Amino acid sequence: MTNTSSPxxxxxxxxxxxxxxxxxxxxxxxxxxxxxxxxxLLFELDEAYRAAQVDPAFREELDYYLKDYVGRPSPxxxxxxxxEELGGAKVYFKRxxxxxxxxxxxxxxxGQILVARRMGKTRIVAETGAGQHGVATATVCALFGxxxxxxxxxxxxxRQKPNVFRMHLLGAEVKPVTAGxxxxxxxxxxxxxxxxxxxxxxxxxxxxxxxxxxYPEMVRDFQSVIGVETxxxxxxxxxxxxxxxxxAIGGGSNAMGIFHPFLDDAxxxxxxxxxxxxxxxxxxxxxxxxxxxxxxLHGNRTYLLQDKHGQIEEAHSISAGLDYPGIGPEHSxxxxxxxxxxVGVTDEEALEAFQVCTRTEGIIPALECAHGLAHVMKIxxxxxxxxxxxxxxxxxxxxxxxxAAHHLGVNL
Amino acid sequence: MSRIQTRFAxxxxxxxxALIPYxxxxxxxxxxxxxxxxxxPAAGADLIEIGVPFSDPSADGPTIQAAALRGLKAGATLxxxxxxVRTFRETDSETPIVLMGYLNPIDSYGPAEFCFDAAQxxxxxxxxxxxxxxxxxxxxxxxxEAGLDIISLVAPTTSNSRLxxxxxxxxxxxxxxxxxxxxxxxSASAADLEKALPRIREATSLPVAVGFGISTPxxxxxxxxxxxxxxxxxxxxxxxxxxxxxxxxxxxxxxAVLAQLEELAAAVRA
Numbered sequence: 001m002t003n004t005s006s007p008x009x010x011x012x013x014x015x016x017x018x019x020x021x022x023x024x025x026x027x028x029x030x031x032x033x034x035x036x037x038x039x040x041l042l043f044e045l046d047e048a049y050r051a052a053q054v055d056p057a058f059r060e061e062l063d064y065y066l067k068d069y070v071g072r073p074s075p076x077x078x079x080x081x082x083x084e085e086l087g088g089a090k091v092y093f094k095r096x097x098x099x100x101x102x103x104x105x106x107x108x109x110x111g112q113i114l115v116a117r118r119m120g121k122t123r124i125v126a127e128t129g130a131g132q133h134g135v136a137t138a139t140v141c142a143l144f145g146x147x148x149x150x151x152x153x154x155x156x157x158x159r160q161k162p163n164v165f166r167m168h169l170l171g172a173e174v175k176p177v178t179a180g181x182x183x184x185x186x187x188x189x190x191x192x193x194x195x196x197x198x199x200x201x202x203x204x205x206x207x208x209x210x211x212x213x214x215y216p217e218m219v220r221d222f223q224s225v226i227g228v229e230t231x232x233x234x235x236x237x238x239x240x241x242x243x244x245x246x247x248a249i250g251g252g253s254n255a256m257g258i259f260h261p262f263l264d265d266a267x268x269x270x271x272x273x274x275x276x277x278x279x280x281x282x283x284x285x286x287x288x289x290x291x292x293x294x295x296x297l298h299g300n301r302t303y304l305l306q307d308k309h310g311q312i313e314e315a316h317s318i319s320a321g322l323d324y325p326g327i328g329p330e331h332s333x334x335x336x337x338x339x340x341x342x343v344g345v346t347d348e349e350a351l352e353a354f355q356v357c358t359r360t361e362g363i364i365p366a367l368e369c370a371h372g373l374a375h376v377m378k379i380x381x382x383x384x385x386x387x388x389x390x391x392x393x394x395x396x397x398x399x400x401x402x403x404a405a406h407h408l409g410v411n412l
Numbered sequence: 413m414s415r416i417q418t419r420f421a422x423x424x425x426x427x428x429x430a431l432i433p434y435x436x437x438x439x440x441x442x443x444x445x446x447x448x449x450x451x452x453p454a455a456g457a458d459l460i461e462i463g464v465p466f467s468d469p470s471a472d473g474p475t476i477q478a479a480a481l482r483g484l485k486a487g488a489t490l491x492x493x494x495x496x497v498r499t500f501r502e503t504d505s506e507t508p509i510v511l512m513g514y515l516n517p518i519d520s521y522g523p524a525e526f527c528f529d530a531a532q533x534x535x536x537x538x539x540x541x542x543x544x545x546x547x548x549x550x551x552x553x554x555x556x557e558a559g560l561d562i563i564s565l566v567a568p569t570t571s572n573s574r575l576x577x578x579x580x581x582x583x584x585x586x587x588x589x590x591x592x593x594x595x596x597x598x599s600a601s602a603a604d605l606e607k608a609l610p611r612i613r614e615a616t617s618l619p620v621a622v623g624f625g626i627s628t629p630x631x632x633x634x635x636x637x638x639x640x641x642x643x644x645x646x647x648x649x650x651x652x653x654x655x656x657x658x659x660x661x662x663x664x665x666x667x668a669v670l671a672q673l674e675e676l677a678a679a680v681r682a
Contacts, residue, residue, distance in 0.1 A: 023546065033515060033542045035471045037567035037592055040574065179477060180467070189470040196471065197593035199569055296515045296542065297468060309489045310520025311467040 016263040016339060019330065024213020024300075027336060029329035032212040034299045037196050046214045048119045053221075058118070062111055069143070070099050070106050072225065076233035076390070081360040089243065089383035091376055093363070093393045094230050094258060103366065103395030104226060104254045105136035105207060111222035112205050113140040121203035123147040127191040129156055129184035129250065130321030130368065131163025132395055133207030138172035148172040151190040154182035156320045162399050181314040184250070184324045188298050208251025209328030212299030216328050223257025230390055231261050238388055244269045244379065247392040248372040249342070250286070250322035252331045254394035259340060269341065272331060273375045275317035276344030286315035288327040289335050289342040302329040318347035318403065319367035321395070349374040351407055354397060366395030367403065415508040415536045416561060416584045419459060420619045420640065429636025430458035431680045432621055433673050434512070434645035436479035437462050437496055438488035439652070444661040445483075448652075448669055449500050453507045455670040456677020461539070461643060464493050464513030471541045473596040475646040475653070482659060490517045490526065494533040501534035510563060510584075512539040518551070527554035537561035537584040545578045552581070563587050566612060568604075575615035585619040588612060588639060590626075596646025599625035605638040629679030636680045644676055 019026040032042055052058040066072045077093040096104035116124060124146050128134030134150040141148035150167055154176040157164050167174050180186040195204040206215040209223070234242055245262060247255035249272040262268045274287035285291055288303045295304040297312055305313040305325035315325040334340035345353075350367055353374035357365045365373060369392065376391050383389070397404070405412045413421070423430050433452055438445055452460050465483035469476060490513075497509055511530065518526050518540065530538065538560060543550065548562060555562050561584025566575060569592060579586060588608065590600035600608075605622060612620055622635035623643030635642035651672050655664040 031547055032544065033547055034544060035541055035567070035589070036544050036565040036578065037471075037569050037589055039544045039546070040569045040571060185468065189468050192470045193473070193594045197597065199592050296519055298470070299542070304516075306516065306520065308520070309491075310517035311484060312516070313467075 026330045026333035029332040033296045034212045065110050073229045086380040088381040089387040089389045092390045096394045097396035101136045103132040105133045108219045108222040109136040116203035123202045125149045125194045126205040127151050127187040131160040135166045138167040138170035142170045150174050151187040153187045154178045208253040209256045210251045220256045224260045226257035227261035242388040242390045244389045246271045246372045248273045248368045250324050252328035258392045272342045273371045274344050275322035276346045277316040280344045284316035286317040287344045290344050300329045302332045321368040345371040345374040364397035366397045367400045369394045430641035432459045432643040433457045434461040436483050437493040438483040438486040439479045440482045441486045455673040459508040461510045461512050466514040473594040475596045475649050479649045490521050498533040508536040510537040515543045524554045527558040531558035531560045537563045539563045579616040588622050589624050590622050591624050602634045629675050632676045633679040
């Protein structure tokens with residue numbers, strides 16, 4: 001790669017933040033497992049991204065959009081009532097749900113769309129699960145006047161109707177994918193097929209810290225703004241770093257974004273919450289680290305839910321955004337080296353947390369981050385009152401009210 | 413000489429290119445696909461590609477996706493595919509067999525064990541769609557040791573300089589993915605191939621098979637003349653799928669595919 005001599009690399013030599021290596025690997029995870037047709041495009045993207053990274057004009061442009069369009073910085077909110085109710089550690093919310101389009105997804109999309117423009121691409125394809133990434137992508141395509149095609153599993157189209165309608169309003173074409181279980185995994189396959197068939201003008205805008213190198217690194221970098229701000233805000237509020245950071249994980253972009261700036265702060269516990277679905281051992285789960293094993297899918301080596309023959313299994317979660325049988329490769333690595341912990345939260349626990357958050361803080365969280373909150377509700381009461389937890393509230397739950405109502409037995 | 417080398421050398425003497433039909437293992441069931449496999453050489457197959465079913469075939473079009481699903485439903489595993497080749501080898505020791513699939517089932521089987529078992533079963537080469545040169549060290553040494561060719565894929569997007577990189581240690585033959593796209597969708601024109609092949613031949617002296625989007629006898633003939641072999645996959649599977657009833661084989665299934673294969677073979681030999 002081109003940046004081996006950059007001044008950063010020497011200072012990062014003993015840092016957990018220095019990955020991936022030049023092959024796009026975090027330990028044994030990551031890599032570039034794609035068809036030859038796509039390899040030249042990945043090199044081209046890598047080059048374009050490296051050039052953007054060192055170009056002050058790019059940074060300036062991104063900062064401008066992050067501030068005035070996305071609405072950054074997002075606040076760090078002390079959840080006083082929730083803290084009192086839990087009766088233990090102080091709970092702070094990093095309020096990514098306040099970003100334009102209602103989730104952390106726009107941080108990454110904003111960065112990548114500027115890269116795509118630098119590369120002269122005129123058409124964008126993306127996969128989406130809950131529709132948050134699809135909406136974010138459709139939004140910037142509307143902003144910059146680019147053609148946009150979003151692949152979404154047919155099951156997800158059904159359970160995330162408001163987001164589908166949003167994407168249509170924004171001028172995107174939404175293609176329902178009926179293959180497999182019709183969820184995020186299948187949408188990802190279809191987006192890759194589109195990309196390989198339209199390489200000349202099309203940019204594949206990956207929504208999470210997974211896929212072939214350089215996507216996991218690039219998406220992490222763009223999402224790291226979450227952790228960078230959190231560090232500054234918690235230091236200002238409390239004069240120190242938090243004891244624990246909690247974030248929900250599907251592919252893992254919001255978690256990677258808040259974890260990464262803290263990787264070298266060994267005293268900060270990092271906890272990723274996977275969707276356990278009906279339970280870790282129910283066979284209906286999306287907990288790739290807890291119940292999967294390493295394998296290769298969608299361009300990277302990572303923990304995957306798979307059978308003993310290496311066939312990928314369908315994931316299950318109440319949250320369409322967590323319904324993915326894999327996880328970003330950097331998380332797999334952080335798990336294996338023990339720097340981050342990965343736990344599971346069931347559909348039911350998440351639904352309970354969803355209601356508690358709404359009632360105590362007046363914030364309707366996305367079902368994705370309700371998983372994170374459910375874990376906070378488990379650990380906060382066991383911690384001392386002067387300890388601090390930061391939860392990444394990665395998205396707002398307006399899109400989930402239909403799902404929640406359905407599960408709570410309410411007919412809307 | 414390996415079976416692949418022997419076959420291409422013999423065809424060179426004959427003055428024609430090869431026809432490489434494809435079938436998906438266990439599609440729609442083990443017995444039918446084995447019957448088809450065994451009948452293919454007599455119907456004009458010079459080499460045979462066997463697709464190893466995978467749950468997420470992201471480089472394949474709808475036809476092969478459906479075939480893979482049928483194969484998995486019928487219980488296909490990598491072990492069963494090797495069993496199929498072993499059985500085929502009981503009556504055919506000459507027709508080269510190449511497995512085509514995705515990395516994860518191989519990774520799950522164990523790269524070293526797989527290469528050893530595949531060679532033992534009588535497999536001659538493997539095409540791993542999602543294992544580009546940069547990741548091939550996972551299998552390279554094991555394959556070499558087992559005497560298995562890893563068939564390198566090159567694409568229209570592969571630059572001239574990259575061709576040399578990709579084909580530096582290639583063996584068996586080279587698979588040219590003749591379109592930027594997924595299997596069974598569009599086709600490369602003769603003019604496209606006339607332009608691409610010299611580029612590839614600069615970088616390798618190995619035979620070049622042309623695949624993706626070849627469906628008619630005419631296209632097969634063109635590809636096998638400009639290249640050294642034509643791979644026909646989705647077109648044959650489409651025919652087969654058309655004979656199934658409730659996803660099950662009928663008495664028309666094997667004859668229909670073989671009839672189409674004979675037409676393709678006649679065109680390649682014409």
